[in-house]
Amino acid sequence: MFTCIPVYMCTLLMALNINEVRKDFPIFQRETSPGVPLVYLDSTATSQKPLVVIKAMNDFYRRSNANIHRGVHTLAEEATALYEQARVKISKFINAPSAHQIIYTRNTTESINLVAYSWARANLKAGDLVILTEMEHHSNLVPWHILQAERGVELDFIPVTEDGLLDLDAYKTLLARGPKLVSFTHMSNVLGTINPAAEIIRLAHAAGAVTVVDAAQSVPHFKVDVQALDADFLAFSAHKMCGPTGIGVLYGKMALLESMPPFLGGGDMIREVKLRSFRPNSLPYKFEAGTPAIAEAVGFGAAVDYLSAVGMDAIAAHEHEITEYALERLEEVSGVKVFGPSAQHKGGVTAFTLNGVHPHDVAQILDRDGIAVRAGHHCAQPLHEKFGIPASSRASFYLYNTRDEVDLLINGIYKVKEMFG
């Protein structure tokens, strides 16, 4: 009697149950002011946290708290096991060949800096070309500016087209100049553009360059497979994917990580220390100096479990639907201009301007109705300059957002227009 499942049931089974998902996040029970529920449209900045993540960290502090490694007592053993289990979960989540290739850092920014300080300083010299893009977050610009000032490396940029896509023909021209490194965002935190990472990496490798993928916005929102991408380095943060702040990851290919000098010196990253010398530890500990964010690693592991249970494909499909709807509704408001490509090339990020009203004022007035959007340049000042605007408002979506929330956003924008009309 169970042999025949109707087709519509299959799609239902795959789809995400939004009401159940929202119940997983305690923050949605609060009101921003009496009678005003929270409409959280700022997940690109940081995501909300499900109860399972909060509970995992809470339980860690209540039951298992101890420093990791080298302790032989029960708690130290437990803490170490939890910390390392999380690393294994994360490695599987991005299909890394080994958990040793998962370096815990503070966040995506620190991961990129690790590459810039360790790999780049050991491998790049004056005149070497580093290719970035015009749509980078400051975290994938400034480390290279610092390297440029220090080493005299040359920086060039893959241009962004009017539609908010990378100009791949211009990229090919840049590659002819023999770059040593190509570092780019997988998904723009402003335009929402999902860049063709596998293609960018394939072309970079053909030109002999090493690649860094800023995956801060991609890993949280759709399935990312580091082996399918053939990424050399890939960086992301826990807090944008239902996990806690203060912890992120640098994934690297084994041979590259092995060849790199340590970044920060201190405890845990050493095999042996003499008064005048040290020998570094093996991977991944070589890059994890000092007591790390242990409870946060445990929370990160729980976040990865949670996202896997909901299903990354279901999350991506849900966000795509919400984004399509948001773009459609934003377009109907006169005076609103949305930046970035069509929904087909875009994740759940919609940056927009409203004619005659500063993004800060838009965000502030929306906040009265409990609607949280971000306003400013979103750490991508050069990109805003490219589009000739000082700032934008940005509504972004995650697994817990609904079409009703998009409607509230649109109603809010109409209110802003009325006030400044």
Place this chain on the structure above:
Amino acid sequence: MDDLYREVIIEHYKNPGYRGKLDPHDIKFADNNPLCGDHIEITLRTDESDRISDARFDGHGCAISQASADLLIESIIGKPLEEVKQLNKEYVLDMLGIDLGPVRLKCALLSLKVLKAGVYGLGEASDSLVE
């Protein structure tokens, strides 16, 4: 909260009386709010008794930053430079007549910071000028 966009603020934002640049001028200073990219430039003329004889602001930003700049410029014309050096946060907030959280406070105080840095002849504007 509902007072944040009082008539006076919207009005000064939409129809500022003192937007522009003075050329020639005796004092000129400009700065940004790095968090949101708001930009304010102030140009001043002074008379022989070191009073501000005329002033203008230019730039872009949110209603709070632009309205507070317009109100501030309007209020300082005729004042001695020494008095302008003593102006503080409360002075601006009283004019705006609103309470602001830490983020928007920076918007409201950008013009005072720029003004004081210019009057003091500083190389760089510091937040300590408006605390």
